Amino acid sequence: MSARDEAVLAVESRSWSGPGPKERAIREQLGISPTRYYQLLNALLDDPRALAHAPVTVNRLRRVRDARRARR
Template sequence: MTPAELLAFEARNPSWRGNKETRIRQQLGLTPARYITLLIRAAESEEGMRADAVTARRVRDVPSRQDRRARLVDVCTIVCTDVSLRV
């Protein structure tokens, strides 16, 4: 599967609503985890950027779950510290 094919699939199916996992399995023959791995690799490749720069950039800019969790902890720490200083 080429980066262009992966990015084209992602452009047609941008959200996880509905049965995206089923479509990934049926249309691409991949597990969702493998799809995400290949999609990220495709988005970071020069071929992927040439094929669909907009989708590649969108895929690359989505923060990982770990990044989101770390930012949430940082925000909670700041807010909790801020609140405790005012009390």
């Protein structure tokens, strides 16, 4: 996993008061757009290295993703 991948997981593991502060942190800390951030994050959810690095965060996000897919 790259340092950027680890940084994406670190941002996602934090608690945010709303979308504004999180999007600002994504731009300032990672230097990417929120859209690109979510693309990278979604790919990380299928990466076994990400699961090994941050199992609680990855499993939580997988459950959220699976629930959204089931509603479609």
